Amino acid sequence: MIVVMKPGCEETDVQHVVELVRQMGLKEHVIVGTDRTVVAAIGDKRNVDKGAIENAGMVDRIVPILAPYKVASKETQLEPSAVEIAPGAVIGGPGIGVIAGPCSVEDEGRLLEIAHAVKEAGAIGLRGGAFKPRTNPYSFQGLGETGLKYLAKARDATGLAVVTEIMSIDQVDMVAGYADVLQIGTRNMHNFNLLVAAGKTNKPILLKRGWSATLDEFLLAAEYIMNEGNRNVILCERGIRTHEEYVRNTLPLAVIPAVKRESHLPIIIDPSQGTGHAYMVPSMSLASIAAGADGLIVEVHNDPEHAMTDGAQSITPEAFARLMKDARNVAVAIGRSA
Amino acid sequence: MIVVMKPGCEETDVQHVVELVRQMGLKEHVIVGTDRTVVAAIGDKRNVDKGAIENAGMVDRIVPILAPYKVASKETQLEPSAVEIAPGAVIGGPGIGVIAGPCSVEDEGRLLEIAHAVKEAGAIGLRGGAFKPRTNPYSFQGLGETGLKYLAKARDATGLAVVTEIMSIDQVDMVAGYADVLQIGTRNMHNFNLLVAAGKTNKPILLKRGWSATLDEFLLAAEYIMNEGNRNVILCERGIRTHEEYVRNTLPLAVIPAVKRESHLPIIIDPSQGTGHAYMVPSMSLASIAAGADGLIVEVHNDPEHAMTDGAQSITPEAFARLMKDARNVAVAIGRSA
């Protein structure tokens, strides 16, 4: 941490900051510049609220130096992590892992039909919400356990790994009984109790970035899970809130090289929620692969016009099959296995 | 809902949209303009996913007309709601209701000292976190039930209403056993299971706006609570995520007239988290009152430099007493009782 003093501070102001730094168990290092004095505080105390020093007299601001996360960072592990979501199906390896399926599980027959279609096109995971986080209390809230049963049947029929969302700590055990991967959605990325509960399972966790989370906060959410002993975390970018009006969310693909630089965890992209429009899904999927993503999670529905949720951003199985073919070509072009 | 067709659409495209509208149980109304055709869909179907129509051929976009919330809106109740948080202590009436206290409950003696100070200065509620949502898993996580007991003691000693946060559904009953007002924080505004659980209690709920929530989403979160039968919701603005670098959050005070226009619910402002800097708290508190807020929630600590959390944005009891005096003057200036 660096404490920047205001211009015109006195020796006693600096001395007071030095004392506060020492009280935190850190070692100080005072640098008197031409215009400003700064106090560098040396030591690893991620658990102390250093911001409090901002309240001391003549302190201008605090600049943190250490990244606040550890086990999610490359400081702990240099080689990339690969997460196996089903026997032989890996996200984070040399290839691209794609998860696809409807936004919500609607009925058994439809789910099976979509599952077979995405499997044939090359997906390794089947998405489908049984518990749906809906902004509007009057909207369809998901089929609950019945939906989970349909998903399990679809796995048995296709071999696809089942990826589905947990919204609350009381759902974790039940969902873990059916699913292969537990998803934590954008609205719950800061739900720390849920992160801890997910960390106590032995299931891979698909962690979506919060709408307005910083990269540090995203990796700290992963740290919450990993800190409980579950290191199988797959990061997922699904778009952020900005002023843009032609998308439901702005999809910031530079998060891919940033994550690859800071962390060993794999990252996939959700181009469906990341844009909100079906017509953008193919191009943004290819862009994600080209940018180095380890995979995709895509909303596919065999009748988008009548989908109970997210119809506007769902693509058809036919469009998905074309997308997969193009994605393989792009993967090969950048030197990944298809 | 208005469905805007693309230029050059055919009669069959329009007819297809008309059928989709009818399948939703709505009545269509086609308007052929000079450049564009639009299909207005008439009827109140808040529970249907209308966005799916965007996937139909030659549809440009969907424009919703109805506000998605109901019981939180003025369409249901015109006169403002007032929420009693302790006998005789009201938020939403002619006066201003101020809640103050430390970010976290740290120890009993300190809490009591702060409680007495803010009570004397005119606060009606005591804030203090026993369960703390911390971005960093290594940070202080709160005293838990011990903290709740200290809060209850402080209420007994001062008569202040106790306002404290619930982070998870399994905490609701326990916290409700000690607190007068249950707070749902910004990170949990979209935690729908928690909203439902809060709605099943009979305690007033202090609902903070999510960092990147729209106004519609904010009011829909209130709707989730009210929909369970608990109509005692106090809205709280605590700042949003933007590109600004001189604040921790941008405090958008225009939300006050906007809420007053759309909803009957009271709204208070958190100038501490809404800015992140103690030096901004007094001026933004006065601005909030002048803009029509029904109250404030302010972080007050008797030793901010050593506060375990949020020291940078905590003000001292002395600064709080001055703030309250000024706030009363501003309240009177705009015709409110002090």
Add this chain to the structure above:
Amino acid sequence: MIVVMKPGCEETDVQHVVELVRQMGLKEHVIVGTDRTVVAAIGDKRNVDKGAIENAGMVDRIVPILAPYKVASKETQLEPSAVEIAPGAVIGGPGIGVIAGPCSVEDEGRLLEIAHAVKEAGAIGLRGGAFKPRTNPYSFQGLGETGLKYLAKARDATGLAVVTEIMSIDQVDMVAGYADVLQIGTRNMHNFNLLVAAGKTNKPILLKRGWSATLDEFLLAAEYIMNEGNRNVILCERGIRTHEEYVRNTLPLAVIPAVKRESHLPIIIDPSQGTGHAYMVPSMSLASIAAGADGLIVEVHNDPEHAMTDGAQSITPEAFARLMKDARNVAVAIGRSA
């Protein structure tokens, strides 16, 4: 500047950074922490592109320490600047200075009527655009010099200072021949050639913050003007671009205490463009005064439903008179002269 090295950097990496720092004419100071090494660079070289060091091997990032502006900062002048816009009419003194008038100058009679009304209500300046920056090329672009003549007549009739916008360097001389204050709008805050041209006049400059400008960039724009010798700069906040949907712009009033902390320049608020809705103008005006603003600039029109521009955010002369009365009460409540 602080150069933060990556974990695992070698002595040669640090030595390379030290050389780059020296080449910039700065003095280095190496601090070896428990996890990270940082190189502090001492000296005042605001004119060097320090970011280039980020490209050196094993450099994690650069943290600037010095504020990039000088003459606009409190480091140069501690007492607040007051800007006289007409004889005896000051912005930045103990009182509140309000500028009001139509968005665009439309015709002479209407302008005079509005000017008399706002003067009577207590305004000291008359706003009105003769050159209009319009997003749409097909929109009304202003009356040009004819509009300036109407403004000058209105000044003669009322004694109000004329405040009007310059959009391009070739307009500066002509506009300066009629106006008392030259306004630089949000779209031109980064138009450095225009800033320099404005700095070469001896007219007070009303500088609006860019839609997405940081505070540093806002004060640097003022620095551009002041650097040419014109120190009569009035800052104006008019809202920023965010994800919020219920306003045209988000009005971040915490910029007021921030400017007061960093700079000696006066700051006023534009609640009309800062919200985009007439119904929000009164409450946000009062909030601005309560937060410590030195004044307001308000769009007033005597027939908003037929205004050629910005009708949605213009208030009537009657509403303005009420607003001024309330604003005076709030000013007195916070200890300012009315």
Add this chain to the structure above:
Amino acid sequence: MIVVMKPGCEETDVQHVVELVRQMGLKEHVIVGTDRTVVAAIGDKRNVDKGAIENAGMVDRIVPILAPYKVASKETQLEPSAVEIAPGAVIGGPGIGVIAGPCSVEDEGRLLEIAHAVKEAGAIGLRGGAFKPRTNPYSFQGLGETGLKYLAKARDATGLAVVTEIMSIDQVDMVAGYADVLQIGTRNMHNFNLLVAAGKTNKPILLKRGWSATLDEFLLAAEYIMNEGNRNVILCERGIRTHEEYVRNTLPLAVIPAVKRESHLPIIIDPSQGTGHAYMVPSMSLASIAAGADGLIVEVHNDPEHAMTDGAQSITPEAFARLMKDARNVAVAIGRSA
């Protein structure tokens, strides 16, 4: 345009809106829904300020239906536009057109060296700033006409099209005398006088999106240029301002499919300014191509650590050559010519 009335409006309120609509030269169409009444206004009046109706009694809000631009839209021209920037060098055709070079022109020798390198790697244009828009008045402002002369020499030596920025209307003629493409930077996208001046030349214009511009505003800026008779506009995305902290700007690649859907104009991406970090430039370049961009503009410097401007985001000629090879592979993978 759709005028949405508030709930509870009276027949006279609707009638008043109908009158206002007629006064605008539009035809009304009243639809009485179950909860809301809306008034659809039919006719093409892009030049009228329709927002003024929001000020009428019981009006809730206005929803525009028509896109505000025309000649830039697909309504006017369906087939994509291709812009020739040098004999045989096209942006917007089946292939990918890449412009590369230093941020600023620094000296003749260095510029020539970089120009030869990027030409050999496959670039068709040479970028280099002679007039630099610098946030800080104390920063290097560019070599001016001397820089233009160096650029012209580099063109003569390599055959690359010269792309350089105009910042002010008084520079347009001079720059047009040396350059092949005039660039309008992000800070000037809303500088309408400059757009008009650019539209009066016969040079291709590279128009960068403003930091916080909407898609509509971006296309309207193009419309300003085209409206003057110059239809050779190349759009360029270079990142927007958001809350993200790990990039200088957030690069929203979904703008590519959005532009392709709404407009016939070509669009290229600036991954250097679009991220601010050299290490992100290769991956974001490939992502741009995969997403359907018509080209790139990349900052290349042969000694980034000592670059006078933008060193942190400049890549070396060697890195650029690798990037071009990969970009060709991706282009082929998605069916474009390399």
